[in-house]
Amino acid sequence: SQQGEEDPQALSIQEGENATMNCSYKTSINNLQWYRQNSGRGLVHLILIRSNEREKHSGRLRVTLDTSKKSSSLLITASRAADTASYFCATNSGGSNYKLTFGKGTLLTVNP
Amino acid sequence: DGGITQSPKYLFRKEGQNVTLSCEQNLNHDAMYWYRQDPGQGLRLIYYSQIVNDFQKGDIAEGYSVSREKKESFPLTVTSAQKNPTAFYLCASSVLAGDTQYFGPGTRLTVL
Numbered sequence: 001s002q003q004g005e006e007d008p009q010a011l012s013i014q015e016g017e018n019a020t021m022n023c024s025y026k027t028s029i030n031n032l033q034w035y036r037q038n039s040g041r042g043l044v045h046l047i048l049i050r051s052n053e054r055e056k057h058s059g060r061l062r063v064t065l066d067t068s069k070k071s072s073s074l075l076i077t078a079s080r081a082a083d084t085a086s087y088f089c090a091t092n093s094g095g096s097n098y099k100l101t102f103g104k105g106t107l108l109t110v111n112p
Numbered sequence: 113d114g115g116i117t118q119s120p121k122y123l124f125r126k127e128g129q130n131v132t133l134s135c136e137q138n139l140n141h142d143a144m145y146w147y148r149q150d151p152g153q154g155l156r157l158i159y160y161s162q163i164v165n166d167f168q169k170g171d172i173a174e175g176y177s178v179s180r181e182k183k184e185s186f187p188l189t190v191t192s193a194q195k196n197p198t199a200f201y202l203c204a205s206s207v208l209a210g211d212t213q214y215f216g217p218g219t220r221l222t223v224l
Contacts, residue, residue, distance in 0.1 A: 004154075030210070033212065035215075040200075040218070040220075041217060041218065042116075042202055042215035042216050042217045042218050043155075043202065043204075043213075043215040044215070045212050045213065045214065048212055088154060088155070090155075092210055094210075098143065098145075098160050098162060098168075098209035098210055099157060099160070099170075099210075100157075100213060101157075102147075102154035102155040102156075103154050104152070104153055104154045105154055
């Protein structure tokens with residue numbers, strides 16, 4: 001079963017704009033991770049945020065985590081056409097520590 | 113170069129045939145994983161291995177088998193018992209189970 005659910009399913013913006021994607025999950029977590037997938041390719045890890053963290057930054061990426069609402073958001077600032085991809089959140093629930101549970105993803109299209 | 117390789121990139125199989133997908137990593141990671149991705153969907157865990165000579169079923173193991181005889185290699189066999197095998201298969205590895213995962217480029221399997 002899916003743990004994380006991304007919202008929106010698809011997002012289309014112009015270059016230079018910011019893109020925000022949200023992820024909601026159902027059970028408590030050890031950490032939450034965001035991955036990116038270009039069409040037909042493997043996933044690339046973007047950022048990991050632990051359950052005791054509220055915000056992390058990496059370059060143009062900003063991730064927030066609200067464990068009380070069981071939600072996370074990924075913000076990409078000053079988007080570029082090369083950011084066009086699907087973005088997935090994945091949760092690590094700890095008890096079965098090996099396991100990442102992925103959402104269905106948000107398809108981001110950045111128009112030049 | 114360090115990384116994860118999967119072969120072949122595209123694979124075609126006739127119904128009733130078993131087929132083996134290759135996954136090799138030279139990252140010295142202990143944990144390895146196999147996922148299945150269907151169009152517009154997230155990833156679902158098939159099998160995972162935390163250490164050599166050990167592996168466990170994931171969420172959708174029926175119709176699949178794996179082995180982990182070497183640290184570097186984690187081949188996946190799609191058997192004729194898998195009712196709907198056409199999908200994109202992704203292999204991943206991590207230093208330890210539960211850590212950030214690094215993905216291969218994927219194998220697209222089509223059953224004719």
